[in-house]
Amino acid sequence: MNDMSKSSVARLISGVAFPGLCLAMLCLTIPSGCSRTADGRDRVQVSGTVRLNGELLPFGIIKFIPIADSNLPASAVDILNGKYESDRGLPKGKYRVEITGFKRPPEEAVSLDPSEASSGGNAQIIPKGFNVNSTLELTVDAATSHNDFDLKD
Numbered sequence: 001m002n003d004m005s006k007s008s009v010a011r012l013i014s015g016v017a018f019p020g021l022c023l024a025m026l027c028l029t030i031p032s033g034c035s036r037t038a039d040g041r042d043r044v045q046v047s048g049t050v051r052l053n054g055e056l057l058p059f060g061i062i063k064f065i066p067i068a069d070s071n072l073p074a075s076a077v078d079i080l081n082g083k084y085e086s087d088r089g090l091p092k093g094k095y096r097v098e099i100t101g102f103k104r105p106p107e108e109a110v111s112l113d114p115s116e117a118s119s120g121g122n123a124q125i126i127p128k129g130f131n132v133n134s135t136l137e138l139t140v141d142a143a144t145s146h147n148d149f150d151l152k153d
Helices: 003-029 114-119
Strands: 043-052 059-066 075-080 083-085 093-102 137-140 144-146 149-151
Touching: 043 059, 043 093, 043 137, 093 149
Parallel strands: 043 144, 043 149
Antiparallel strands: 043 083, 059 075, 059 093, 075 083, 093 137
16 A cells, blocks of 8 residues: 555544544443433432322323422423323422323313313313322432322312
8 A cells, every 4th residue: 555545544544433432432421311400410210100099190291390499490291001200300309299180192181170070071180289289299319219199089
């Protein structure tokens, strides 16, 4: 090989290998299953089940709203067949929990008013005391946080 072809090969290898090496190093430094907030706080995976009068909630949404620390983000997670699991997790802290629920998927919902549940539509089936007027609280402080909610009318 002449000097010209050697430098071309070196440029080709460095152009491909260096970015690939950087990407591999980046992947090794990011821990899987763990994330942080913009201010560097660790997030904790949150999961559990939601029951209404002993039955798994068919469809719903569980919201986590920070109580004391306004710098914490609020979060909402889907409930399907009574189970929920946060994808990104929640930063450690204290949260007010609001739960909404439906017999069918929420896109079919016609009303969020629990008083309309008997109308035959897909109205909100969770009493207001567990959503808009909720006093439910959750403190997230462990590596993983499994929390079940057993709601009664």
